[in-house]
Structures are given as C-alpha cells and as structure tokens.
Amino acid sequence: MSKAEIGLIGLGTMGAALALNIADNGFDIAVWNRTTAVTHDFHASAGDLAPRITPTDTLEELVQSIAKPRAIILMVPAGQPVDDQIAALRPLLDDDDLIIDAGNANFHDTNRRAREAGDLPFLGIGVSGGEEGARFGPSIMGGGKREYWDRVAHILTAISAKHGDTPCATWMGEEGAGHFVKAVHNGIEYADMQMIAEVYGIMRDGMGMDNAAIADTFAKWDKGVLQSYLIEISGKVAAATDPKTGAPMLDVIVDAAGQKGTGRWTVIEAQHLAAPIPAIEAAVVARNLSSQREARAAGETLFGTAPHHMPHDTLTLDALEQAMITGKILCYAQGFGMIAKASQEFGWSLPLPDIAKVWRAGCIIRSAMLDDMAAALGEDAARNLMFAPKFAELLKSNHAALRQVVAQSALHGIAAPALGSGLSYFDTMRTARGTANMIQGQRDFFGAHGFARTDGGEGHHGPWGS
Template identity: 85%
Template sequence: MSKAEIGLIGLGTMGAALALNIADNGFDIAVWNRTTEKTKQFHADAGALADRITPTESLEELVAAIAKPRAIILMVPAGRAVDDQITALRALLDDDDLIIDAGNANFHDTNRRARDAGDLPFLGIGVSGGEEGARFGPSIMGGGKRAYWDRVAHILTAISAKHEGTPCATWMGEEGAGHFVKAVHNGIEYADMQMIAETYGIMRDGLDMTDAQIADVFAKWDKGPLKSYLIEISGKVAGAIDPKTNKPMLDVIVDAAGQKGTGRWTVIEAQHLAAPVPAIEAAVVARNLSSQRDMRAKGEGLFGTAPHHIPHDNLGTETLESALIAGKILCYAQGFDMISKASEAFGWALPLPAIAKVWREGCIIRSAMLDDMADALATDADGNLMFAPHFADHLKQHHGALRQVVAQAALHGIALPALSSGLAYFDAMRTARGTANMIQGQRDFFGAHGFERIDGGSDQHGPWGS
C-alpha cells in the first residue's frame, strides 16, 4: 500500500470530521488517536472512504505510514496537550517534517511554538465551521512561514469551503497570525450571536411573540441584508420542537451560555492593543452573567420583574431588523479594526480583504455582508469599516432604529448589552470633541500627569493648587 500524503492526530469531533474531509477530497491520510479503540471505530465507520485512511496504533506507526517529507495535523485540546504532542512527535520526525496545529490555540502559544521550532517546519492554522464545516468545507486561516503553508496549501485549499469557486483558505502571516485571526473571528461570533439573542429577547419578552412567530421573522430576515449562517440557524432553533415534551425547544433550554475561552482571549488582547471592541466585550460579559442564574433570580426577587412588554406601536420587527443591521456592521468594524492594529503591532501585514473573503463561506460568521466588506477593505485596508461609503450609508439609514430599540428596551427593562455597546461606540466615533478633557484634568489634579492644550503645548498643568 502506498504511503499517506498527510497524517492527523486526534479523532475527536473536529479531528474525525477533518480526516474524512481530507479523504473525501482524494488524499490518502494516516490517523492516530491516543485511544486505539477510537481509531479502529473511526476507520470501521468511514465506509467508502476507509480505503484512503490508514489507522495506526502508535506514533511510530503513524510516522512510518506517511510519505516524506511528512506533514501531520494536530487536532488535540489547546494548551499543554499540544506541547506534549509536539515533543513526542519531534523525536520521531525528520528535520524537514511539518507539524500543523489546527486546534483552537491561543496565538501567543503559537508564537512561542513557532519560535521554539526554529528551522523545524511548523504551522498554526485556525479552522472555523464547527463539525459540519470540518467535514464538508471549513474556513482556514494559516499562520507560520509562507514556505510551509505552500507545502500543504493544495490540501488545505481543496478541503476548504468555496465561495463562488474561490477557496476560503489562505495564509495570513508569520507565527500565530492564523490563530489570532481565528480568535477575532470567534470574538465577532460572540457579539453577533449575542445581538441576535437580544433581538430574540425583545420579540419574546417585549413583543409577546411565540417561538414560531420568531422563527418566521428570522427566516424572513435571512432573505435580506442580514442573510447569514447565524440568522439562518437562529430561525431553525426558534422553530424546533422538543420531542420529549412537545414544547418549543427554546422553552426547555437553560439560559446559561457556555464558552471555550476564545472570545475572552479576544477581549484581553484588544485591551493590550488599545483596540476598542465594546460589542465583543459586552458579549463576553453577557455569557459570564448568564451563568449566574442564582444571583439573577435573587435580583428578580429583590427588585421585581422588569415591565417587559413594549407596545407594538413603539417597536416592530422591521425596526428590529434595521437595528440589527447597524449593530452587525459596528461589530464587524470593531473586529477588523482590531486586526488592523494587531497587524501593525506584530508586523504581520495581515491581509484584511483576504480575511473577509476567507470568512464568506465555511465559518460560523459567514454573511452576505462580507463581500461588500472585502471590497471596502480592498479600497482602504487601514480604514474603519463604518467610514467606508457603502457601510456609512447603511449606518446613516439604520442607526436611528438601533437608537430606538436600545431606548425602548431600556425603558422596559430589557437588557441589550451588545446592541447598547454598539450604539455607544457609534456615537463615540462620530463625536469630534468628547469628554476625555475632564479625565485629563482629573489626572493632572491628583497626579500631576500633565495634558495637552488645544491652543498648543504638551505636558501642561492646571491651576489646581492656586
């Protein structure tokens, strides 16, 4: 039997799906999992693809099954498990063999691993799309030396999602660039999901709509400017019925959202970069608050249930759609601005238009808007998306609806952390003279930190002591 063109370690949900995708696209692959029984079961369940898959029972057997120069994908949990796997593999590999970490790694870890590898080939790639994407075509964001990416690009582009025939896979830059872009993708994902959840809450609690009615609204929105994977699945989630109770599925799901940490990584790194991403920060906070169910119940008992109902004359689903359009633009604008700042800070020259194109299919935040975003970023890669003519026109048209939705929700006790933060960001970004002069005066008063004067002169001080 001929040797495999590539190897893969880790047959969890994502690893197994990715291995099948590789085999399905005509590449022979060798696989290994720490639990041998899982490897055997995976191969047995592969059906017609089994002939392209070589199951192995040890790392030595895996390495021997791959043609030189070898390339091996790691699909293991982020953190120490990746480092341990790299150490174990390096002892068995030749100096020109390539290790590819395709898990959800923190990009700082990927930077370190790339530096530790030195001249030994290493890539860190972000893979988005969940299990379905991994199986049938994910969005792939590559990081590491370009020469290493080029060695396996024919495989990675073949297995990626396609947008009108264009692969949604590309090289982003050196070291952890790919994993950084994936982290920001996930941060945008957090905010997009939270904004959708907030509009669901307004429809459910503010407008007294049934889940079936809400499902119809999402389905309608998915045919317009909001067309996206997340809007599509939100309609399906809202319309689903629990087979056990015959109730709407959403009525039996606990309102405490899980998270794996990538959104938190985005927020932490945004602070280091001085990149304002308030919608993403609000979404992470909202997930943290959602887990505090006992405290929220205590708050309701102490302060009373908020008067949720909003008169339909005050707010309709058309206004909600318009507000969500504005919120979505502002969320993506923050994410791309953060990528731009990281590109400068880390010297990566991140290709913003290409990033928008890679996200058009396969990934969780794929959206009809990304074509226009790619065009806008191609015209001015360093500019904020909210100032691009196409999106500026959208914001001029829709920010009034966002303002109305946030105002009505505040008046009727409905929390909209992400949409409210998006609106505050918009207003701050269109205010030429804000209020930081007061903060500078305060800092100088208590700490003699100095300030700049409008009429010239830096490191100035006020007459506070006179």
C-alpha cells in the same frame, strides 16, 4: 503499498470530520488517536472513504505511514495537550517534517511554539465552521512561515469551503497570525450571537411574540441584508420542537451560555492592544452573567421581574431588523479594527481584504455583508469599516432604529448589552469633541500628568495647584 500524503492526530468530533474531508477530496491520510479503539471504530465507519484512510496503533506507525517530507495535523485540545503531543512526536520525525496545530490554540502559545521549533517546520492554523464545516469545507486561517504553508496549501485549499470558485483558506502571516485571526473571528461570533439573542429577547419579552413568529422573522431577515449563517440557524432553532415534551425547543433550554475561552482571549488581547471592541466585550460579559442563574433569580425576587411587555407598536420588526444591521456593521468594524492594530503591533501585515474573503463561506460568521466588506477593505484597509461609503450609508439609514431599540429596551427592563455597546461606539465615533478633556483635567489635578491644549502644545498644567 503507497504511503499517505498527510497524517492526523486526534479523532474527536473535529478531527474525525477533518480526516473524512481530506479523504473525500482525494488525499490519502494516516490517522492516530490516543485510544486505539477510537481509531479502528473511525476507520470501520468511514464507508467508501476507508481505502484512503490508514489507521495506526502507535505514533511510530503513524510516522512510518506518511510519505516524506511528512506533514501531520494535530487536532487535540488547546494548551498543554498540544505541547505534550509535539514533545512525543518530534523525536520521531525528520528535520524537514511539518507539524500543523489546527486546534483552538491561544495565538501566544502558537508564537511560542513557532519560536521553540526554530528551523523545524511548524504551522498554527485556525479552522472555523464546527463539525459540519470540518467535514464539508471550513474556513482556514494559516499562520507560520509562508514556505511551510505553501507545502500543504494544495490540501488545505482543496478541503476548505468555497465562495464561488474561491477557496476560503489563505496564509495570514508569521507565527500565531492564523490563530489570532481565528480568535477575532470568534470574538465577532460572540457579539453577533449575543445581538441575535438580545433581539430574540425583545421579540419574546417585549413584543410578546411566540417562537413560531420569531422563527418566521429570522427566516425573513435571512433573505435580506442580514443573510448569514447565524440568522439562518436562529430561525431553525426558534422553530424546533422538543421531541421529549412537544414544547418549543427554546423553552426547555437553560439560559446559561457556555464558552471555550476564545472570546475571552480576544477581549484580553484587545486591552493589551488598546483596540476598542465594546460590542465583543459586552457579549463576553453577558455570557459570564448568564451562568449566574441563582444570583439572577435572587435579583428578580428582590427587585421584581425586569422584562416588561411593550405597548403595541412601541417597536416594529422593521426597526429590529435595522438595529441588527447597524449592530452587525459596528461589530465587524471593531473586529477588523483590532486586526489592523495587531498587524501593526506584531509586524504581520495581516491581509484584511483576504480575511474578509476567507470568512465568506465555511465559518460561523459567514454573511452576505462580507463581500462588500472585502471590497471596502480592498479599497482602504486602514479606514474604519464604518466609514466606507457602502456601510456609512447603511449606518446613516439604520442607526436611528438602533437608538430606538436600545432606548425602549432600557425603558422596559430588557438587557441589550451588545446592541447598547455598539450604539455607544457609534456615537463616540461620530463625536469630534468628546468629554475626555475632563478626564485629562482630573488626571492633571491629582497626578500632574499634563495635557495638550486646543491652541497648541503638550505637557501643560492647570491652575489647580496655585
């Protein structure tokens, strides 16, 4: 009996989908799950793909079912479970067998695991696209030694999403580079989702639109500059009906957003890197606030209902679309800026144009804009994306609409933190002389920290001590 080309541990939602994807692309795979019944149920339900899947009852059986040198994908929860699984698996492997952590790991953990592995092969790869992406083609961001990536690249590129004929899978850099890029992807995802939710709130609470009209608006936007997976599904979510009550689905969903921590990791790391990502930070804060439902209800009772209907024609749907275009560009500019900063900090030489290309299909933030972003980053990866000619022109044409949307939202009590943070970022980045001179004056006054003078020189002090 021939042996499997690759193994996989963990048959949860993502692991099962990824295993089927591997088999569907013509590769024999051995699988193991901690609960044996899950393994056999998975195999029994695999249909025509079952002959390519070898179910195993023990880790020892899994290892023996894979051709040497072995490669085994871990699809287990992030954190200690990954360390525990590596500790259980490694003694059963040969020195040239490869362990691949494909879960949502914190890149610092991946850095540590790569160093602990030493000369033993290890990869940490980011996989984006949810269950559907895992099954039919995710975006894959590889991290670890290039030679280890090259050993399994034929499988990972085959199972990845394709943009035209280009696989959405590539090597990003050493150690935790792949998981870092995935974390920034998720941070952008948080901001993009939050901006869409804010525009939904403006349409619902400010403009008095019903769910059907909102769904139609998103569907229209998905045919233009904003064409993206998140805009597409937002229209479908708004159009859906609750099968239990017959009410619009959105009207029966509790307004408390969940999170698995990846957006929070992005924000924390951005602070360490001194990389400004205000729209992403605002989105993470908004999710945290969304969970404070009792406090928000108490605030409404005390201060009165915040959202107020806007007078007719205060805002147009065209203005909302233009605001979204502006906010999206600024959000991606912040994300790519953070990646560039990390590339310098960690010595990874992260391939920014390739990252944009990998995100063009399969992942949650796939968007029509990413083609132009990849081209702009290819021209000058060190340049802030908002200064690239294509996006500079879009910002010039649309930023006034973002300003109007943020202003009218504030005037009518509709929270728009991500859009507002994006606008503040834009205004800061177009102001040659800001107000940090006051901060430097204050710092020198109370702490004698010194300041640079506009007419030259560092380490000067003001006259406040005389």
